[in-house]
Amino acid sequence: MAVTPWGPDFGRLARQDPELAGIILSELDRVAGGLQLIAAENFTSPAVLAALASPLANKYAEGYPGARHHGGCEVVDIAERTAQDRAKALFGASHANVQPHSGSSAVLAAYAALLRPGDTVLAMALPHGGHLTHGSPANFSGRWFHFIGYGVDPVTGLIDYEQLRGLARVHRPKAVVCGSISYPRHPDYAAFRAVADEVGAYLIADAAHPIGLVAGKAAPSPVPYADVVCATTHKVLRGPRGGMLLCGAELAERVDRAVFPFTQGGAQMHTVAAKAVAFGEAATPAFAAYARQVVANARTLAGGLAAEGLTVVTGGTDTHMITVDVSPLGLDGRAAKARCAAAGIILDTCALASATEPGGCVRGVRLGSAAVTTQGMGEGEMERIGALLAIALREEQSAPTTRGVRAEVRELAAAFPPCAR
Ligand SMILES: Cc1ncc(COP(=O)(O)O)c(C=O)c1O
Structure with missing residues (x-):
């Protein structure tokens, strides 16, 4: 049997459910062969995988530490506070919400915190590198908000900040979204902030991709510039699959309520614990x-x-x-x-x-x-x-x-x- 990176419990799975174990090993072979x-x-590290496979997977925990709907949350409260504290320290943010189930859930919650249905939002156009949550008609974002797309210069491939400013002046968006699935350069967060300020818009940084480099101080941070930063925890950051939101103290309550109870139910405490492990690793x-x-x-x-x-x-x-x-x-x-x-x-x-x-x-x-x-x-x-x-x-x-x-x-x-x- 192949050596698995996640420890001895795999043997139990293999004995109990060889069909599923075989599927998992096939995926391991696929990955290892290319x-x-x-x-x-x-x-992810074996420590992150261990937290994901821990008994915290069993716990229901609607709400936030110290204010849960379910009983018996005293231990998972500590896990979530640890994840929040580590995220705040790692990114220098006043507030962290570590409950979003994914990057898309984090973006949805950011919109829910700051916008009303029908509001105008300026984000990178999808054919230029915007994410589905930046206004795709196939996504909640395109259906519930009025998205205007800015783009990159067709010759240089770099964000056209003049176009961004012009579109903001014309359309007066309620929020400007900075972030992309394919932009290989650092965004100029100060330029985005200036555009947002000029038209009285919120600045939402969707830092799903660069957040791991930000954690490792290999990329500039959007935290000092954006009203809300959305992120994933599973890309360069090397944590479990999931999302995260960072913001200042003044938006903390709105952001938290936008995650729970507005867009999500119970937090996935094993994933929250695994995020804490990843934040700990990322601080080294x-x-x-x-x-x-x-x-x-x-x-x-x-x-x-x-x-x-x-x-x-x-x-x-x-x-x-x-x-x-x-x-x-x-x-x-x-x-x-x-x-x-x-x-x-x-x-x-x-x-x-x-x-x-x-x-x-x-x-x-x-x-x-x-x-x-x-x-x-x-x-x-x-x-x-x-x-x-x-x-x-x-x-x-x-x-x-x-x-x-x-x-x-x-x-x-x-x-x-x-x-x-
Ligand atoms: C910029 C951006 N935003 C949001 C997401 C959504 O993340 P998830 O797939 O976890 O929902 C991604 C995913 O790749 C992304 O690149």
Whole structure:
């Protein structure tokens, strides 16, 4: 049986439910046999997994520490206060809500705290890198609010702050949202704040992606600028799947009531405890070194891809994320993703706005360095991955070189087990 990163209890599961154990082991094999470059993924530590699998999973705890609907919450109250205190200290925030079940739940709660249905919100347009919760018609956000989309300059790929300011002046939004699923550069939080102030809008930072780099002091923090910061805990931050909200004391009550009872029921206390573990890990010098390495690795990979002649959007990255325009290769994002997957390199497609094709078409792929860095890979491995990616993107799946790439990918992955050390 494969060695699992989450300890001896797996043996019990395997005996009781071999079918499910087999499925879990297959996923472990899938992950261990390839390179995981999905920018939103990471490998949590065994300590985070242990908290997730703890008896706190059994506890019902509607409400907040000291003010619960359910009895018997005295212990989980301590866990939640610990998570709140660690989050506040880590991000220098006056208030932290650690209950959102996901990043989307955190964004929903931020809107619920600050907006009324029908309000106008200015956020990054989806074809330029906005998230579903930034106004997609398929999402609650697009149905309940009036979203106006700002974008990136089609040539540089950088946020067009002049356009942002112009749209804010015309549409007078109630909130400006700063955050993206694919923007590889640091947002200028001061510029966003200035635009919001000019039109009397709230500034909501959806820092789902950069929050882990912020924790490791490898990226600027939105906390001093935004009224509310929404985040996920499972990307670079390396915690359990979940969300978080940070804000000043004056909005604390509104934010808390927007999470519970407005948009959620009982908190998931095992996840809250696992968030506390992750915040504790993220406060260490080792995590700061990890965050710096994530950025160094992404920069090296971006440089390698550019040297291979690929079109790296914005010319590089400040973060864990890289986006590549694959259209010069005669591919769309989906075909590129499939070619890479055949070679064992797992990445996402992403929409790119350009001068010739104004959004909506998936011409890009998005890569991230968080997971491979957790595995212990460094710049040398990133150079190798860049070269392998370039071959995988250029060759048909059945070509002999792709089989060669697959074997090299397997060899590289085998040397770096998929878990936090
Ligand atoms: C910018 C942004 N906001 C929100 C989310 C939503 O997070 P979740 O998938 O946990 O709901 C994501 C997820 O990738 C994201 O990138």
